[in-house]
Amino acid sequence: MRMSEGVEWAVHCCLGIAWAPDDRALPAARLAAYYSLPAPYLNKQLQALTRAGILASTPGPRGGFRLARPLHAITLMDVVCAIEGTDPAFRCTEIRLNTPEGRATVDPGVPCAVDRAMNRAELAWRRELAGQTLADIHASVHPDVIAGARTHFTD
Template sequence: MSHISTAVEYGLHCLLYLSDPAAGVHEASSKDLAELQGVPVEYLAKLFTKLSKAGIVVATEGVRGGFKLARPAAQISVLDVVNAIDGKKALFDCREVRGNCAVFGDKPPAWATRGVCSIHAVMLDAERRMTEALAKHSLADLAKRTVEKAPSEFGPQVVKWLAHRSSKRRGESGNHG
């Protein structure tokens, strides 16, 4: 089982589409982002509710409404997204096994349980380093890497796809009202 859920991956990918102003995508509906990536719409809607509660995205109103970043991509860390979607959780849950050695009987000696367990200490260090690494990288960093990797026509293709979806929604809404 992963410590960081697949939901974080989906959320980050969606946020990347909203974090590259050069591509021209500033807002999109969770439905369109879900369909763009082949993710269930209801699932992604729940993720965007969490991202909204955490102040990472804000909802926009109207027929073309959806979500946009609540602040610049450079000010949103990967850790912010992980915490918003998965919540803050410890990497390791120490069970203090060291005091349960059969040799100790009912009462372990003080030396056996003194201080932080050496295994727990290693896990705390790993958690600290992981948290620092996730905090160090922003959505802007990830977007830059993605833009550098993708062919130049990809961004405009996404913008065109999302614009088409948005105009279809406007047309559909106009026909019903």
């Protein structure tokens, strides 16, 4: 099980956009250059964030991305779902029904015990992600880093 690298990029880029001046949108190319990331692929991730309603994009000259809502209203869960999708990591294929007596002895109304146990763990994971906002992460970043980003994005 491996989370897409785009999630890390997405979180960092949301913070970078928050640190940029508010008066104008931040182009994807600028973000890519700042974090030394491949620009076209980063663009793809930012598009996903836009579709999820986390970012707002404006095309044309002086266009780019800006936050659709403040940092404290964006949870890590939002970002992860935007990039990775909403499907659960564990997907029960109901192999208990494939047993010789499966369809006779198993009550389809009762969910698979394995599935329930996995979902319980995944719920704890999601709950923890939903409990942390980008503002929380922002608060634990050293001010010098934020100041450095701001100057690089002001230009």
